[in-house]
Amino acid sequence: MNKVRIGIVGYGNMGRSHAANLLKGQVKGGILAGICDISENKRKLIQELDKDLLVFEKAEDMIASDDIDAILVATPHYDHPIIGIQGFKAGKHMLLEKPIGVYTKIIKDLNQAAEESEGLFTIMYNQRTNPVYQKVKDMVDSGELGDLIRIHWVITDWFRSEFYYQSGGWRATWKGEGGGVLINQCPHQIDLLQWMFGMPSKVRGFLSYGKYHDIEVEDDVTAYMEFENGATGMFVTSTGEAPGTNRLEVSGTKGKLVVEKNQLTFYRNRQDLFDFTKSSKEGFAKPENWTCTIPVEGHETGHVGIMQNFVDGILHGTQQLAPGQEGIKGLTISNAIHLSSWLDKEVTLPIDDELFYNLLQDKISKSKVEKEDKDVILDVAGSH
Numbered sequence: 001m002n003k004v005r006i007g008i009v010g011y012g013n014m015g016r017s018h019a020a021n022l023l024k025g026q027v028k029g030g031i032l033a034g035i036c037d038i039s040e041n042k043r044k045l046i047q048e049l050d051k052d053l054l055v056f057e058k059a060e061d062m063i064a065s066d067d068i069d070a071i072l073v074a075t076p077h078y079d080h081p082i083i084g085i086q087g088f089k090a091g092k093h094m095l096l097e098k099p100i101g102v103y104t105k106i107i108k109d110l111n112q113a114a115e116e117s118e119g120l121f122t123i124m125y126n127q128r129t130n131p132v133y134q135k136v137k138d139m140v141d142s143g144e145l146g147d148l149i150r151i152h153w154v155i156t157d158w159f160r161s162e163f164y165y166q167s168g169g170w171r172a173t174w175k176g177e178g179g180g181v182l183i184n185q186c187p188h189q190i191d192l193l194q195w196m197f198g199m200p201s202k203v204r205g206f207l208s209y210g211k212y213h214d215i216e217v218e219d220d221v222t223a224y225m226e227f228e229n230g231a232t233g234m235f236v237t238s239t240g241e242a243p244g245t246n247r248l249e250v251s252g253t254k255g256k257l258v259v260e261k262n263q264l265t266f267y268r269n270r271q272d273l274f275d276f277t278k279s280s281k282e283g284f285a286k287p288e289n290w291t292c293t294i295p296v297e298g299h300e301t302g303h304v305g306i307m308q309n310f311v312d313g314i315l316h317g318t319q320q321l322a323p324g325q326e327g328i329k330g331l332t333i334s335n336a337i338h339l340s341s342w343l344d345k346e347v348t349l350p351i352d353d354e355l356f357y358n359l360l361q362d363k364i365s366k367s368k369v370e371k372e373d374k375d376v377i378l379d380v381a382g383s384h
Contacts, residue, residue: 004093004311005033007068009059009083010075011042012168014097014124018072018303023050026304030311033069036062059083063090070095070120070314072307076170077102077178081110084324088117095122095310098187100327102178103360104335105353107328114324121324122310127188128195128322129305131298132264136250136257137196139266139294146254146272151197151225151233157244158185158237165215172215174363180209180217181239182334191322191330193235197250199329200225200233204346205337212240216369223337235337255289264294 006022008015015035022032034054035046046055056062059079062071063086070093073083081101087094094114100123101107114121127133139145158181170176177184194200208220219240225233238244248259253273258265269276270288301308305321312318332349335356340347342359 001069001315002029004030004314005067005069006030006072006095006311007034007036007054007056007062007065007070008032008072008074009036009062009079010073010097011035011037011039011046012074015072015074018074018307019049021304021307027307027311029315030307033067034062034065060086063087063092069093070310072124073097076176077183078176081106084110084121085113088113088119088121091117091119093120093310093314094324095124095307096324096327097124098191098327099183099334100187100324100331102183102331103353103357104328104332104351105357107331108353111325111328120310120313120320122306122313122320123322123324123327124303124306125188125191125195125322125327126302126306127192127300129302130262130300131296132259132262133192133196135264135294135296136248136259139257140196140250140252144254144266145250145252145257146269147274148197148227148229148231148250148252149273150231150249150251151193152249153189153193153234154236154245154247155186155189156236156238156241157246158239159242159244160185160213160219160239162213165213172213172217173369174216174360174367175369177217178360179334179338180215180219181237182207182218182221182337185239186221186237187330187334189237190235190333191326193233194329194333195326197231197233198227199349200333200336201228202226202346202348203333203336203340205340207337207341212238216367218338218341221337223340225333264296266292266294268292 008019019032036056036059043055071087072095073080074097077099080096084094084096165172204224206222207218209218211220213219220238223235250257255268268290276287309321313320336347336349336351339351339356
């Protein structure tokens, strides 16, 4: 095989973007072979896009096609693991859009299906391609920051209008989307958090539902976390603030890292904080500290970078930057924040998968939201 024939399931905002990248030849070794969508109007658009494309109404038919090697799933969230499991059972390579799913219970089944398949499994965590976050991970992993003390991430520049939430019948509903900002906008940052710093052991979530919009799911989140080594974390996000902030601060015994406006600054302690505390003979002294602008090489390749890595993995065995099996980690944190809010108490990880699933089903059954299904396609240019 010298080419990977890719089929896209879902021709919404992200499906359209991925199709355009493939048709432009931006993914070496990857070609767009077909697109699947349940909407008749969108299938007509697909046929106008390229007459040689295979067009499917049902995902099962695309999965069964011998003319498709790999499938990129860009449907509403609940379908991601279902289509993923079907694809693996048929021997396909699978690239799933974020989030990996809505609840961890089914993701365990997805990971099992992937393990039993020869297909490659990747998740579209495109922000792992950002060299700034790669450098943060490198500095933490190498011990440059010392022992972690505190993580504080404010990511409130996810502003969304009321029109955005009304653009699709599935949006911002428990039944259609399974949550709000945690499950739609923030899976990237929650994944990066665990990727760079590891999984928290305890979570306490404070969520507001429909605080800024006419929706039933969360649009404002403050979450407190504890880690096994005693480090603590705060994660704050919202779709109701403008202009908002995206600032990550990471404190360790050897200094502090700050990421803002895609710049990385290291406030480096000349002596480890714990060592200084024990050895200093002065009551108000602090370790000597240097402000260092950390050089970061390369550029963020985004969605195209993950697709290229996926294709290279199929053709050449290249190691995956975002293995699909890791998707359950970020979703576990997201589920834990929701669960803590629903129970109004701290929860310990790993969470009770069955309890979360049952409480989610209860919210779905009690939902009174009725929205018209629409075929509105939004411009994703400039989004995170």
